[in-house]
Amino acid sequence: MIDNNKQFLSQQLLWIGISLGISLAISFLLPFPLSLPVIIVVFILLSYYIRNRAMKKMGMAGSVFGGNGSSVSYYCMSCGTKHNQSSCPKCGSKMKRVGS
Numbered sequence: 001m002i003d004n005n006k007q008f009l010s011q012q013l014l015w016i017g018i019s020l021g022i023s024l025a026i027s028f029l030l031p032f033p034l035s036l037p038v039i040i041v042v043f044i045l046l047s048y049y050i051r052n053r054a055m056k057k058m059g060m061a062g063s064v065f066g067g068n069g070s071s072v073s074y075y076c077m078s079c080g081t082k083h084n085q086s087s088c089p090k091c092g093s094k095m096k097r098v099g100s
Contacts, residue, residue, distance in 0.1 A: 019046055022046070026038050073099050074096040074098060075096060
């Protein structure tokens with residue numbers, strides 16, 4: 001557990017250093033009014049990349065916004081019919097539970 005915490009902390013510090021270095025490089029290369037929006041966009045894109053990388057490492061394939069495309073299946077609590085609708089097509093009940 002301690003090794004995982006140290007690895008997590010070292011990766012976070014690495015990404016903070018990378019983002020700080022990129023921000024400083026942009027601020028030295030571009031004048032102030034232009035550098036600020038560019039730094040913000042680069043920071044957002046870098047955060048998105050880090051999040052996608054972490055999601056893939058945890059086994060959650062797909063995008064942060066869109067998921068992996070798998071649909072949710074519901075099971076009717078009254079009759080047990082598997083469906084993907086708001087109410088059961090067989091008995092009309094709205095009581096349902098989520099299944100895989």
